[in-house]
Amino acid sequence: xSLIGDPSRGTAQPDVIDxxxxxxxxxxxxxxxxxxxxxVRRHGSLSKAEIARRSGLSAQTVSVIxxxxxxxxxxxxxxxxxxxxxxxxxPMRLNPDAVYSxxxxxxxxxxxxxxxxxxxxxxxxxxxxxxxxxxxDLVTFIVKGIAKLEGELSPADRKRIAGVGIAxxxxxWNWAEEVGAPxxxxxxxxxxxxxxxxxxxxxxxxxxxxDGTSACxxxxxxxxxxxxxxxxxxxxxxxxxxxxxxNSALFSGRTGTAGAVGPLPVSAKDGRTTQLLKIxxxxxxxxxxxxxxxxxxxxxxxxxxxxxFGEPLEIWIEDSAAALAQAIVSAVSIVDxxxxxxxxxxxxxxxxxxxxxTRKALQALDLQGVxxxxxxxGAVGSHARAIGGASLPLFSRYLLDTNVLxxxxx
Numbered sequence: 001x002s003l004i005g006d007p008s009r010g011t012a013q014p015d016v017i018d019x020x021x022x023x024x025x026x027x028x029x030x031x032x033x034x035x036x037x038x039x040v041r042r043h044g045s046l047s048k049a050e051i052a053r054r055s056g057l058s059a060q061t062v063s064v065i066x067x068x069x070x071x072x073x074x075x076x077x078x079x080x081x082x083x084x085x086x087x088x089x090x091p092m093r094l095n096p097d098a099v100y101s102x103x104x105x106x107x108x109x110x111x112x113x114x115x116x117x118x119x120x121x122x123x124x125x126x127x128x129x130x131x132x133x134x135x136x137d138l139v140t141f142i143v144k145g146i147a148k149l150e151g152e153l154s155p156a157d158r159k160r161i162a163g164v165g166i167a168x169x170x171x172x173w174n175w176a177e178e179v180g181a182p183x184x185x186x187x188x189x190x191x192x193x194x195x196x197x198x199x200x201x202x203x204x205x206x207x208x209x210x211d212g213t214s215a216c217x218x219x220x221x222x223x224x225x226x227x228x229x230x231x232x233x234x235x236x237x238x239x240x241x242x243x244x245x246x247n248s249a250l251f252s253g254r255t256g257t258a259g260a261v262g263p264l265p266v267s268a269k270d271g272r273t274t275q276l277l278k279i280x281x282x283x284x285x286x287x288x289x290x291x292x293x294x295x296x297x298x299x300x301x302x303x304x305x306x307x308x309f310g311e312p313l314e315i316w317i318e319d320s321a322a323a324l325a326q327a328i329v330s331a332v333s334i335v336d337x338x339x340x341x342x343x344x345x346x347x348x349x350x351x352x353x354x355x356x357x358t359r360k361a362l363q364a365l366d367l368q369g370v371x372x373x374x375x376x377x378g379a380v381g382s383h384a385r386a387i388g389g390a391s392l393p394l395f396s397r398y399l400l401d402t403n404v405l406x407x408x409x410x
Contacts, residue, residue: 031400032057036065037074037094038400041119042226045078045091066092074098074398094118099398100161102149102204103390104142105211105383106133106168107345108179108238108283109300113145114383115153116390118398120222122383124149129300132181133172135192142166143201163205163393164198167214167385169239170257178239178283207392210257211235214388215380216243217250219341221391223379228339231373232331234261234324235384236344236354239281246335266326269319276327280320282345288312303345303382317350321357328358329365332373343378351377 035055040046046054052062069075070092078091096117105112111133115124126145130137142164150158169175176186195208209217215235219225225248233243244251244259251258262277278284282299289296289312298307328340342355355377362372380387 032061033065033069034398034400036062036069037398040075040092041094041399045093047081047089047091049089051092072098096121097157098160099394100153100157101390101393102146102161102164103386103388104164104166104168105214105386105389106138106166107211107385108133108169108175109286111138111141112383112386113142113149114386114390115149116387118394120218120387120391122387124152125383127302129297132176132179132186134185135188135194135197138194139197139201142198146202146204161204162397163207164202165207165209165214165389165392166194166198167209167211167389168194169211169241175239205393205396207389207396209389209392210241210252210260211237211385211388212241212260212262213243213250213252213256213258214391215241215343215384216245216259216388217391218380218384218388219243219343219378220245220248220250221395222387223384224339224341224376228341228374228376230335230337231339231341231376232259232261232328232335232337233341233378234280234327234343235378236280236282236320236342236346237385238283238345239277240344244335261327261331264327264330266323269322276323279323280327284319285309285312285316288316304347306347306350313350317354317357321354321361324354324358325361325365328362328373328375329367329370332370336371337373339374339376341376341378343380343382343384345382348377348381 036051039051039054048059048062048066051057051066052059055062066075070077073095075092076095078093081089081091096119099118100123101116103114103116109129111128111130113126114122117123126149128141146164172189173186176183195206199206212235216233219233224231225245228245229248231245233245235241240262242259242261262275264276265273266276266279268274268279286296286299289309292312294309294312324342331337331340342351342358344351355375359375378384
């Protein structure tokens, strides 16, 4: 299974290659090339000797692979490192322009399409606001958006596109009431195959995954994953979602929704038990603003450019923090996570205030027998879902699962 793929949802999967035997020479070389690129990606840059030590491959094999990857434009030479006995060491790093991929985030109030490079940097971005998501509208946005962004690339760059990864909530038809949509409109999602619809209208391979899982995968690959082998992840969008990382690998579970976190039972301010998503979700803040006669549209214009809404925002932060603290205690009571990571579709200053409030709320709980994990801000930010989606084609074709790297020789 790819790092953030989900075979139960029909996600395209890479070939499974057993490097210990039973594969022909071409397939073994493909595995080893992925291993080398994955190690370089994880560490930023590595010399031939370092790659040989960490991978267990012979120095001669590593030299052959690195020459081939450099010739193909996948790796770039860094500045020679001198000062040691013998020839200077030359670190190699990934070429950010070697491969591109499209990532799509489908939200309850907006959609994003990004073009991402090989290092996880967003190069181009399109954003669309909608009252609620509908299949035909989103297909049009994605297909036309891909054509528009491809039009801004050179012919050579267009040939480097690995595919399209879509991060979307599953079972969208269940959210009609919360997003204020007619049930018959949202019911159009029940038998709609978005992956197939996009695949029929683009030449690129198409991948699909739950949006919370995608965001967690992005955090694992491009964020705090290098520092924490086990963490529970909370991503607060229109509705809160999340994921679980164990042994530096994303755990998606039997149905691909492990770590969804939204349905977790928590106590509200009135003492009644409710679901986490009904407190710590942006749609709740939207409702608070409407009740006070304030326009909530700035919430959806740009996740990085919120204004300070004053009292409603403070109420939402305090309520969300109290619910998140309970959810974190529940999570670490089952799995001894080293960290709880909080991110969302909002600016960094909102994230910082929410994290501080969650730390305070944790101290008010009964923590007997609980080992409190590190509370960490997400490093990927508001585009985590789209970046996670765009990662799917890259890991399918060029990189290895993080759990393989977890076992690297050190």
